[in-house]
Amino acid sequence: MTKYEEFLIEKGLFITAILSIIVILLIIGFIFKEGLPAMESYGFLNFIFGMDWSPSDGQYGVFTMIIGSIGITLLSLLFAVPLSLLCAIFLAEIAPKTMKRILKPVIETLAGIPSVVYGFFGLIILVPFMRVQFGGTGFSMLTASLILTVMILPTIISISEDALKSVPHEYKEASLALGATHWQTIKNVLFPAAIPGIITAIILGMGRAVGETLAVIMVAGNVTQIPNSIFDPVRALTSNIALEMGYATGLHYNALFATGIILFIMIIILLVIANYFHYKKKVVIGGGYL
Amino acid sequence: MDSKYIIGIIVALIIVVGAYLAFAGGSGEQTTIQVAGSTSVQPVAEKLAQAYMEKNPNVKINVQGGGSSVGITSTQQGQADIGMSSKELKADEKAGLKEYLIGNDGIVIAVNTANPVSDLTTDQVKDIFSGKITSWKDVGGSEAKINVITREDGSGTRNAFEEIIMGKDTKIIKTAIVQSSTEAVAQAVKGDPNAIGFISLASLSSDVKALQINGAAPSEQTVLDGSYKVQRPFLFLTKGDATGTVKDFIDFCLSPEGQNIVKSEKVVPAK
Numbered sequence: 001m002t003k004y005e006e007f008l009i010e011k012g013l014f015i016t017a018i019l020s021i022i023v024i025l026l027i028i029g030f031i032f033k034e035g036l037p038a039m040e041s042y043g044f045l046n047f048i049f050g051m052d053w054s055p056s057d058g059q060y061g062v063f064t065m066i067i068g069s070i071g072i073t074l075l076s077l078l079f080a081v082p083l084s085l086l087c088a089i090f091l092a093e094i095a096p097k098t099m100k101r102i103l104k105p106v107i108e109t110l111a112g113i114p115s116v117v118y119g120f121f122g123l124i125i126l127v128p129f130m131r132v133q134f135g136g137t138g139f140s141m142l143t144a145s146l147i148l149t150v151m152i153l154p155t156i157i158s159i160s161e162d163a164l165k166s167v168p169h170e171y172k173e174a175s176l177a178l179g180a181t182h183w184q185t186i187k188n189v190l191f192p193a194a195i196p197g198i199i200t201a202i203i204l205g206m207g208r209a210v211g212e213t214l215a216v217i218m219v220a221g222n223v224t225q226i227p228n229s230i231f232d233p234v235r236a237l238t239s240n241i242a243l244e245m246g247y248a249t250g251l252h253y254n255a256l257f258a259t260g261i262i263l264f265i266m267i268i269i270l271l272v273i274a275n276y277f278h279y280k281k282k283v284v285i286g287g288g289y290l
Numbered sequence: 291m292d293s294k295y296i297i298g299i300i301v302a303l304i305i306v307v308g309a310y311l312a313f314a315g316g317s318g319e320q321t322t323i324q325v326a327g328s329t330s331v332q333p334v335a336e337k338l339a340q341a342y343m344e345k346n347p348n349v350k351i352n353v354q355g356g357g358s359s360v361g362i363t364s365t366q367q368g369q370a371d372i373g374m375s376s377k378e379l380k381a382d383e384k385a386g387l388k389e390y391l392i393g394n395d396g397i398v399i400a401v402n403t404a405n406p407v408s409d410l411t412t413d414q415v416k417d418i419f420s421g422k423i424t425s426w427k428d429v430g431g432s433e434a435k436i437n438v439i440t441r442e443d444g445s446g447t448r449n450a451f452e453e454i455i456m457g458k459d460t461k462i463i464k465t466a467i468v469q470s471s472t473e474a475v476a477q478a479v480k481g482d483p484n485a486i487g488f489i490s491l492a493s494l495s496s497d498v499k500a501l502q503i504n505g506a507a508p509s510e511q512t513v514l515d516g517s518y519k520v521q522r523p524f525l526f527l528t529k530g531d532a533t534g535t536v537k538d539f540i541d542f543c544l545s546p547e548g549q550n551i552v553k554s555e556k557v558v559p560a561k
Contacts, residue, residue: 054443055443055444056443056444123474123477123478123481124477124481127478127481127482128481128482131481131482137437137467137482137485138481138482139467139478217470218469218470218474221467221468222442222467222468222469222470223464223465223466223467223468224464225464225465233465233467235468242470243442243443243468243470244442244443244444246329246355246444247329247355247356247357247442247443247444247445248444249356249357249360252444
């Protein structure tokens with residue numbers, strides 16, 4: 001009877017484990033089923049490299065939005081990565097206990113704020129501020145990236161802090177024993193050893209930035225154009241889907257799913273790059289690695 | 291082993307009861323009315339349907355969006371019993387359809403409260419939104435660039451604005467900022483002294499300044515007497531004359547009770 005129970009539990013665990021895979025396969029299947037017709041009838045290259053998105057005239061080119069998504073994401077990483085890595089180093093190595101006790105919950109709260117609140121804050125405070133400071137309308141790639149920066153900070157900080165903390169203590173002791181200063185130890189020993197984890201942190205942050213929709217809709221301006229500068233409004237791929245899903249029928253509807261396919265492919269590429277670096281940069285010691 | 295049997299029986303019971311509940315709704319003497327079309331009319335229609343279903347529990351009304359054109363074609367093809375349209379029908383669209391006007395909605399051209407301009411003609415509005423006029427100075431304001439704010443493609447308010455103001459051949463300028471809701475447009479206009487946007491009269495607040503168009507300020511009164519030009523009808527469409535339950539529902543919408551609901555949604559009643 002115990003054997004029978006063992007069998008049941010094993011299979012039960014297997015089913016729960018495979019459930020997530022089934023769900024993701026179903027979603028992928030659905031997106032491709034709905035999106036591919038649009039790509040076929042409009043032409044794959046026309047769809048990706050088309051500059052004109054105007055569903056009422058039957059124009060479905062998403063190139064401006066690919067640029068928009070990439071631009072917003074890269075710009076926010078440019079702000080967020082240095083900030084959050086320094087913050088993580090501070091938290092893991094330098095901060096006194098009491099300070100840590102305050103900082104940690106604050107950063108976690110930052111991650112818990114709903115994105116619509118960030119978006120509304122951006123629309124009410126940041127957009128008028130940017131207009132006064134830099135002219136234009138205030139809706140811009142830069143405004144969106146600034147909001148996203150704050151949104152992805154907690155992700156990158158907490159994961160890279162964990163990575164720094166999980167570097168074996170012996171490394172630090174050995175480095176300090178050899179006469180290196182604390183900063184030298186951080187820079188030359190701890191940081192390089194934690195690199196795979198830090199890259200994972202950055203990629204997860206990047207994933208959140210690419211996928212963020214609501215906050216971006218509210219502050220990016222959603223204009224389908226290639227931005228001339230970071231002060232120009234842009235539209236992200238996610239915003240495009242959310243903006244028009246409510247009205248879309250027929251080919252327009254399929255084109256929005258096709259936008260989802262492009263988004264999906266972008267995320268896959270990011271994940272592949274991340275895994276590559278994670279694997280390549282790992283520090284091998286003895287039989288295992290960090 | 292006993293407990294396993296009990297669990298099995300409970301699961302079986304849940305499935306049977308669940309299936310019964312799921313299918314029971316479909317049986318019995320129930321009539322279903324399918325309503326589809328304009329997303330602008332949809333909220334009003336939903337409220338009307340809700341009130342009607344409370345009074346007539348054996349009628350089920352499904353209200354779906356899709357846009358005015360979907361409302362027109364699906365009524366013509368018989369997929370919907372009632373189509374919703376927030377625009378006047380063209381001659382070729384009218385074929386075989388009967389129109390019922392349930393209300394009128396004004397579209398307000400809104401600017402920042404600090405903007406000195408308070409009156410524009412429809413032509414000026416057209417030139418501003420098409421990008422021909424780019425400075426407030428050209429329409430009697432201060433020397434500043436006009437920031438045009440529009441709604442997303444497919445929005446009912448945008449469609450109506452395009453039809454009434456822009457006409458067939460002119461398009462809203464491509465570099466116009468796109469905001470995803472009436473509220474977002476109002477906030478954007480509130481925050482930018484040089485912005486111009488359009489919102490539904492129903493959601494006009496003191497946050498923004500409503501422009502007079504051709505000398506008429508938007509209000510329930512001016513929409514009703516027709517002196518405010520930027521307005522659109524909220525129409526129910528049926529294929530031929532409405533009959534049976536569909537007719538009863540439309541009669542309810544046009545009754546004083548129904549028109550009160552229309553009014554409570556801040557749409558100008560038809561009567």
